[in-house]
Amino acid sequence: MTDTAITISPDTPRATASHIGTAGTHVHARSRAALRACAWHLAPWLLPALLFLLWSVGCARGWIAPQILPAPQRVYDTLVDLALSGELARNTLISLQRVLLGFAGGTLLGFTIGGALGLSRTLEAWVLPSFNAVVQIPVLGWLPFLLLLVGVGEPLKYLLIGHAALVPVTLSTMQGFRQAPAALDEVARVYAYTRWQRIVRLVLPAAVPTLATGVRLAFTKAWLALVVVELVASSEGLGYLIVYGRQLFQLDLVMASVVVVGVIGLVINRLLDALEKRLRRGTPSAFRA
Amino acid sequence: MRISLARRPTRPVCACEATVETRRRRVDLRGVALPIVAVALWWALSASHVVKSGLLVSPVDVLRTAYEQAGSGALVRALLASLAREACGFAIGATAGFLLGGALGLSRIAARIVGPSFDTFKQISLFAWIPLISVWFGLGDAAKVVFLSLAALLPVAAHTCDGIHAVPRKYVELANALRYSRLQLIRYVLLPAALPSIFTGLYLALIHSWLATLGAEYLLVAGSGIGNLLIDGSEQFRMDIVLFGIVVVGVTGWALNALARRVERTVLSRLHIANQ
Numbered sequence: 001m002t003d004t005a006i007t008i009s010p011d012t013p014r015a016t017a018s019h020i021g022t023a024g025t026h027v028h029a030r031s032r033a034a035l036r037a038c039a040w041h042l043a044p045w046l047l048p049a050l051l052f053l054l055w056s057v058g059c060a061r062g063w064i065a066p067q068i069l070p071a072p073q074r075v076y077d078t079l080v081d082l083a084l085s086g087e088l089a090r091n092t093l094i095s096l097q098r099v100l101l102g103f104a105g106g107t108l109l110g111f112t113i114g115g116a117l118g119l120s121r122t123l124e125a126w127v128l129p130s131f132n133a134v135v136q137i138p139v140l141g142w143l144p145f146l147l148l149l150v151g152v153g154e155p156l157k158y159l160l161i162g163h164a165a166l167v168p169v170t171l172s173t174m175q176g177f178r179q180a181p182a183a184l185d186e187v188a189r190v191y192a193y194t195r196w197q198r199i200v201r202l203v204l205p206a207a208v209p210t211l212a213t214g215v216r217l218a219f220t221k222a223w224l225a226l227v228v229v230e231l232v233a234s235s236e237g238l239g240y241l242i243v244y245g246r247q248l249f250q251l252d253l254v255m256a257s258v259v260v261v262g263v264i265g266l267v268i269n270r271l272l273d274a275l276e277k278r279l280r281r282g283t284p285s286a287f288r289a
Numbered sequence: 290m291r292i293s294l295a296r297r298p299t300r301p302v303c304a305c306e307a308t309v310e311t312r313r314r315r316v317d318l319r320g321v322a323l324p325i326v327a328v329a330l331w332w333a334l335s336a337s338h339v340v341k342s343g344l345l346v347s348p349v350d351v352l353r354t355a356y357e358q359a360g361s362g363a364l365v366r367a368l369l370a371s372l373a374r375e376a377c378g379f380a381i382g383a384t385a386g387f388l389l390g391g392a393l394g395l396s397r398i399a400a401r402i403v404g405p406s407f408d409t410f411k412q413i414s415l416f417a418w419i420p421l422i423s424v425w426f427g428l429g430d431a432a433k434v435v436f437l438s439l440a441a442l443l444p445v446a447a448h449t450c451d452g453i454h455a456v457p458r459k460y461v462e463l464a465n466a467l468r469y470s471r472l473q474l475i476r477y478v479l480l481p482a483a484l485p486s487i488f489t490g491l492y493l494a495l496i497h498s499w500l501a502t503l504g505a506e507y508l509l510v511a512g513s514g515i516g517n518l519l520i521d522g523s524e525q526f527r528m529d530i531v532l533f534g535i536v537v538v539g540v541t542g543w544a545l546n547a548l549a550r551r552v553e554r555t556v557l558s559r560l561h562i563a564n565q
Binding site (some may be wrong): 047145223224246 | 409546
């Protein structure tokens, strides 16, 4: 939620404070403004706090059966147990290894295919329609096929996660390679750039923001694919912990694992956000939109 | 009074158009070459019996399975079951998402209170919720529809909110100068200006909920649907069923895409709103 919103909503606290001019109410006004600023900063925590309160009170009073929603304390205890026994670290490492290897493979392949398609119109004409047709089939559609072809082992996970990352990277690389500004392209022609120089000095820098967006999207998709494939076909990993807990009706285990999945996804997303911003700042201003 | 943002330009008819048209047709032919070669190779491989595996079915087998599935009505039943759930979940999720996104976009207080929680929730992998949803709503259609509507809600809410935030300030200033009431501002300025973005959200929601339909059918196995067809085929080692199912999934996804694009184009051109 950006603060650049056009709005009809109340003014920011600072603006209100300056409206009140008289000396007598000045201190009063300032404390009220401070209060409002405080409320403004705390507002995002209101909803989570309320939900958490409802959850813990509901469980303590017995409004909610523990088979349906275990108490927060139990979820926390399970989380600590998991962490202390080393189960959590083991399964998390397996999941991370899968997602990182699959993601790296898919991204590299995506750069290659997307770069080739972006640079050569001929190749695009031959290959792109087939690529588009294959892309129509979601990762989940390939799952039963690959399950038959390569079995339930590790290759299945790497292939699916790699495929999930490959598609957005390929498409954005192709698009990125096409958007070298026409004016700079003319300059490059005047300077008689070789093909290689044109790619390195012109096409690549212009493509960086689009590439960053593609990689970012690719990671989101890879993480999603990891969770799905571990839920459907796996005997270790975070997704497996969720399914295992569900089968034993240990909802505390399920919720603890969901929390871990959520936190890891969130942290990596934030990291990539920062990286993307960095990359965008690094591009020469001529390439900014 | 209505602010019409931009008129859709009428297509110029000129000589260059014809050459573009013919070139595109030739491009299409080149694009078909690769799939034809792939199918021919596949056929040759399966006919030559070099690889002795029950998994290597020939294209003819797949066609036969397709014919059987379509003829016996199994395909129609599965597809209808999936699409009915998809439509139901999409309708619920898109409506709720539109309302939520509208609230987030229009009110700064709502955005401040709900926004960060929403953003966090958005980034958690949706499929991780399926086991919990299955405990709370069972394995039947109710659980699937809940999951689908969640999948549809997120993109619609995010894009509705973004669309309203991206409305140029000058439009709002003009509306203020004309003393529009709040309702008029929403009806004649904000909604039309945010519509392209809202459509992007709806379009994404359609794709996500189709994906979620498959996922829900894999993970909540009760009932029938195209996902169950695929999983059953996989469990019975019937590669022909799996391949046929994949094609059906791909074609359905493509058809949903095409439908969404078509509706978007029609509505936007009716309202004289240019898509960015």
